[in-house]
Amino acid sequence: MTMNRIDQRFAALKDQSRRALIPYITAGDPAPQHTVGFMHACVEAGADVLELGVPFSDPMADGPVIQKACERALKHGTRLADVLDMVASFRETDQTTPVVLMGYVNPVERMGYETFVRRAREAGVDGVLMVDMPPEEGAEVAPLFAEHGLQSIFLLAPTTSSVRAATICAHGEGYLYYVSLKGVTGAASLDVEAVARQLAPLREMTDLPLCVGFGIRDGETAAAVGRVADGVIVGSALVSRIAENAERPEAIPAALKAVLGDMRDALDR
Amino acid sequence: MTKFSDLTRLPDAQGHFGPYGGRFVSETLSFALEELEKVYLSLRDDADFQAEFDRDLAHYVGRPSPLYHAERWSNKIGGAQIWLKREDLNHTGAHKVNNTIGQALLAKKSGKPRVIAETGAGQHGVATATVAARLGLKCEIYMGAEDVERQKLNVYRMRLLGAEVHPVESGSRTLKDAMNEALRDWVTNVDDTFYIIGTVAGPHPYPAMVRDFTSVIGREAREQSLAQIGRLPDALVACVGGGSNAIGLFYPFIEDEEVAMVGVEAGGDGVETGRHAAPLTSNAPSGVLHGNRTYLMSDASGQVSETHSISAGLDYPGVGPEHALWKDVGRVSYVAANDDAVLEAFRELTRIEGIMPALETAHALAHAKVMAAAMRPDQHIVVNLSGRGDKDIHTVAKLDGLEF
Ligand SMILES: Cc1ncc(COP(=O)(O)O)c(C=O)c1O
Numbered sequence: 081m082t083m084n085r086i087d088q089r090f091a092a093l094k095d096q097s098r099r100a101l102i103p104y105i106t107a108g109d110p111a112p113q114h115t116v117g118f119m120h121a122c123v124e125a126g127a128d129v130l131e132l133g134v135p136f137s138d139p140m141a142d143g144p145v146i147q148k149a150c151e152r153a154l155k156h157g158t159r160l161a162d163v164l165d166m167v168a169s170f171r172e173t174d175q176t177t178p179v180v181l182m183g184y185v186n187p188v189e190r191m192g193y194e195t196f197v198r199r200a201r202e203a204g205v206d207g208v209l210m211v212d213m214p215p216e217e218g219a220e221v222a223p224l225f226a227e228h229g230l231q232s233i234f235l236l237a238p239t240t241s242s243v244r245a246a247t248i249c250a251h252g253e254g255y256l257y258y259v260s261l262k263g264v265t266g267a268a269s270l271d272v273e274a275v276a277r278q279l280a281p282l283r284e285m286t287d288l289p290l291c292v293g294f295g296i297r298d299g300e301t302a303a304a305v306g307r308v309a310d311g312v313i314v315g316s317a318l319v320s321r322i323a324e325n326a327e328r329p330e331a332i333p334a335a336l337k338a339v340l341g342d343m344r345d346a347l348d349r
Numbered sequence: 350m351t352k353f354s355d356l357t358r359l360p361d362a363q364g365h366f367g368p369y370g371g372r373f374v375s376e377t378l379s380f381a382l383e384e385l386e387k388v389y390l391s392l393r394d395d396a397d398f399q400a401e402f403d404r405d406l407a408h409y410v411g412r413p414s415p416l417y418h419a420e421r422w423s424n425k426i427g428g429a430q431i432w433l434k435r436e437d438l439n440h441t442g443a444h445k446v447n448n449t450i451g452q453a454l455l456a457k458k459s460g461k462p463r464v465i466a467e468t469g470a471g472q473h474g475v476a477t478a479t480v481a482a483r484l485g486l487k488c489e490i491y492m493g494a495e496d497v498e499r500q501k502l503n504v505y506r507m508r509l510l511g512a513e514v515h516p517v518e519s520g521s522r523t524l525k526d527a528m529n530e531a532l533r534d535w536v537t538n539v540d541d542t543f544y545i546i547g548t549v550a551g552p553h554p555y556p557a558m559v560r561d562f563t564s565v566i567g568r569e570a571r572e573q574s575l576a577q578i579g580r581l582p583d584a585l586v587a588c589v590g591g592g593s594n595a596i597g598l599f600y601p602f603i604e605d606e607e608v609a610m611v612g613v614e615a616g617g618d619g620v621e622t623g624r625h626a627a628p629l630t631s632n633a634p635s636g637v638l639h640g641n642r643t644y645l646m647s648d649a650s651g652q653v654s655e656t657h658s659i660s661a662g663l664d665y666p667g668v669g670p671e672h673a674l675w676k677d678v679g680r681v682s683y684v685a686a687n688d689d690a691v692l693e694a695f696r697e698l699t700r701i702e703g704i705m706p707a708l709e710t711a712h713a714l715a716h717a718k719v720m721a722a723a724m725r726p727d728q729h730i731v732v733n734l735s736g737r738g739d740k741d742i743h744t745v746a747k748l749d750g751l752e753f
Contacts, residue, residue: 136651136652137520137647137652137653138520138525138526138529138638138639138653139529140375140529140532140533140639141375141377141532141533141536142533143533147519151519154652159650159651159652160650160651161650184637185373185637186636186637186638186645186647186651186652186653187650187651187652188651189635189636189637189642189651190634190636190647190649190650190651191650191651211375212373212374212375212637212640213373213637214372214373214374214376214379216363216372217371217372217373234376235375235376235377236376237375237376237377237379237380238377239376239377239378239379239380239381239539240376240379240380241380241383244379244380244383248376259376259377262377262536262537262538262539262540263377263536263537264533264536264537267537
């Protein structure tokens with residue numbers, strides 16, 4: 081099997097000593113016909129990996145910004161099957177940028193794991209991050225994902241014990257998503273020093289790239305985190321731009337590019 | 350075939366009840382749950398902790414609660430004898446306080462100065478605010494905005510007790526959304542906050558822990574049945590929202606194969622209409638919400654369904670994972686009672702026995718009435734009278750065209 085797009089991308093970044101810029105947007109927000117265009121816009125602004133949120137009725141780990149994005153997307157009927165179609169459509173013109181689906185277990189569970197992994201692979205999905213599926217609960221379905229070349233991305237948090245961190249590092253693929261703070265998405269304060277301290281022991285446990293999300297708002301925070309991590313994940317800062325422009329979606333690609341462009345510049349400086 | 354004695358050895362170390370239960374949470378909460386599990390397991394068999402718990406149940410809650418023979422109602426129905434396990438007589442008026450006392454003691458032992466809770470009918474919120482007042486803990490309660498409206502009296506009660514009540518405007522604005530918001534609070538404030546979950550749902554160890562704290566109901570009922578009836582009852586009946594009052598009554602009888610058990614879910618407008626809150630009765634597919642796998646009402650794409658019930662406390666799309674297993678192995682049967690029958694039972698018990706039940710509880714009564722009518726007068730049914738109805742007077746008055 082050829083190397084997964086995620087691994088390829090991180091290998092290339094490493095060769096260039098560059099940091100990964102990973103935007104998150106919720107699929108179907110503000111309406112489904114815009115999502116593929118937004119994905120391309122993110123790539124044009126320098127995104128390395130795309131995290132595409134699967135809307136869910138009960139996004140327990142998300143703050144108000146992404147909750148509302150889910151509500152807007154669901155109001156227009158965006159479901160997991162539609163999100164897979166969006167990825168397939170994105171792949172018609174972009175065969176290289178890795179795409180990770182991020183969301184909650186229940187939509188996948190309802191579709192059925194077998195159907196999901198097959199359709200995700202066909203659509204061109206590279207990795208899956210189910211927020212409420214820690215490796216212990218995912219053990220049963222992990223082989224199925226592996227068989228279809230879908231990488232399982234896991235979260236690590238400031239509260240993760242070293243014993244758990246070892247387990248997560250052992251099961252993780254693609255990259256590890258380090259949650260920078262105790263809280264939900266969209267929370268404000270990120271402490272770069274604390275993040276640096278917490279990433280250090282993880283480096284001893286794994287060779288996987290360590291990417292940091294939650295609290296990355298602008299070029300400045302991105303650059304600061306980029307000095308200690310292999311990549312930065314930016315969600316609520318983008319989704320707020322989408323929300324502000326929900327009534328004139330034609331303005332959104334430029335708004336996304338402005339935020340991401342600043343971050344790209346700051347990371348590469 | 351599962352032997353019923355095996356059912357007492359669950360959950361397994363990972364919190365699974367067969368295919369159900371588990372710990373489906375975002376990583377930030379894993380540590381808090383591991384800690385909670387450790388504290389709970391160390392205190393569960395600790396004689397001093399148990400003694401403190403029992404003392405509080407006796408002197409603060411007022412246990413044991415009576416097992417009352419509803420003779421007049423039984424005679425009117427003309428079938429089996431109906432006995433009421435009077436959890437409505439507990440301090441704060443419902444079974445919820447048993448669990449709340451237990452978890453608040455754990456909060457204190459864990460050195461957490463702040464407690465949070467979700468609530469539907471407000472009974473669990475009131476019970477939490479009450480024990481928080483007594484222990485001097487800061488208390489914040491999440492309640493769906495629709496329920497804040499339906500249960501005004503309890504909202505004010507909580508505020509009088511010193512709790513802050515946050516109306517939750519997201520999603521369907523009921524119990525499930527309150528639980529989402531409480532979980533969000535917990536991940537943010539995990540260092541100083543203890544989350545007191547009000548039913549046998551949530552991630553491991555909550556379903557097992559809440560079951561253990563509420564099982565005092567069934568232990569008493571079993572002894573009282575032997576003393577007052579002279580034998581075990583033929584059947585137990587309890588309403589099922591998340592399932593804590595039902596598990597509390599059923600669990601100590603689980604190996605008594607001759608005792609039938611029936612859990613009564615909220616039928617709303619009728620299970621066939623789709624407007625209900627009866628995941629077990631309607632055979633909802635299994636799904637994952639709020640940290641565990643269970644029967645979960647969701648649409649074909651996995652979005653959690655809105656539920657419908659006259660009672661805020663049963664208005665929940667999932668159900669405790671242990672009930673899911675009990676359904677599958679056939680230990681307990683699950684049925685639904687519709688809003689109409691529930692209101693009729695509410696009025697009937699009030700008029701005939703002078704006991705005004707909570708609307709949640711009236712679901713159990715509505716079904717007990719149907720069962721009793723088909724049984725002989727020398728047979729016995731124990732119904733968990735899980736709470737009193739004062740909080741529902743508003744709702745019932747409104748149906749009578751009255752406003753206060
Ligand atoms: C009196 C009463 N009974 C029953 C319930 C339902 O909860 P459970 O199914 O956990 O017993 C509630 C919940 O608010 C309640 O207040």
